[in-house]
Amino acid sequence: MAQPAVVYEECVTHESSWDADEALTAVYTAHYTSLVRLGSLLLRDTGSAEEIVQDAFVAMHGRWHRLRDPHKALAYLRTAVVNRCRSRQRHLVVVDKHTPKSLPDEPSAEQAVLRTAETDRVIEAMRTLPEKQRTVMVLRYYGDLSEAEIADTMGISRGSVKSHAARATKSLRQLLEQNA
Numbered sequence: 001m002a003q004p005a006v007v008y009e010e011c012v013t014h015e016s017s018w019d020a021d022e023a024l025t026a027v028y029t030a031h032y033t034s035l036v037r038l039g040s041l042l043l044r045d046t047g048s049a050e051e052i053v054q055d056a057f058v059a060m061h062g063r064w065h066r067l068r069d070p071h072k073a074l075a076y077l078r079t080a081v082v083n084r085c086r087s088r089q090r091h092l093v094v095v096d097k098h099t100p101k102s103l104p105d106e107p108s109a110e111q112a113v114l115r116t117a118e119t120d121r122v123i124e125a126m127r128t129l130p131e132k133q134r135t136v137m138v139l140r141y142y143g144d145l146s147e148a149e150i151a152d153t154m155g156i157s158r159g160s161v162k163s164h165a166a167r168a169t170k171s172l173r174q175l176l177e178q179n180a
Contacts (some may be wrong), residue, residue, distance in 0.1 A: 020064035026058055027073055035081050054082035065155065125175040131160040133168035136161055 033055060039049025056077050060067075061090045067073060126134055132154070147165075151158045 011078070020061055023070065023073065024057060024061050024064065027077065031074055031077065032057075037076060038078065039081050039085050042082065043088060048088060049085070052084040053077075053081055056084060121176060121179060125172050125179070128175060129168050129171055132156075133164045133171070136164040136169045137172075140165060 034048050035053045035056070036046065039052050040046045043049050043052075059080060060073065060077060067076070128135065129137070135154060136150055139153060140147075141143045143150075145153065147158050147161045150161045154161070156164075
């Protein structure tokens with residue numbers, strides 16, 4: 001089997017017989033890897049570079065009959081690859097510019113329903129607590145108050161706040177475990 005570069009040179013030197021299929025097969029075999037490497041270096045993406053090189057070969061095949069100088073086929077392909085890589089880079093810049101900023105991670109609708117159901121269970125359990133325990137829990141977790149602030153708000157000692165919170169936590173845990 002002849003070397004691809006030799007086959008290409010033979011196709012080019014005998015202009016009367018240069019057939020697009022033969023010549024491009026020879027050019028492809030001889031220069032595909034170097035053209036992909038060129039595209040990869042420009043794009044930093046081998047997959048996109050392979051697509052671009054393939055597209056350049058397809059475009060050249062369609063225009064082979066217009067090629068005046070078959071010796072310039074490789075130069076034409078290099079220029080096509082460079083231009084297509086530039087176009088791809090410009091396209092990616094525009095896509096990045098117009099891509100919406102990522103939304104914060106939001107739970108799925110299913111998770112929201114489950115959370116709502118869990119919240120409903122907790123609220124229902126809170127309603128069964130004595131008033132002072134319920135008040136301490138609401139001020140601590142909903143109002144985000146410290147023990148001292150809760151004591152001042154309710155007019156009780158900090159020790160009583162701790163005691164009511166501990167009893168409420170124990171009761172809620174038991175109620176929620178029973179209903180789980």
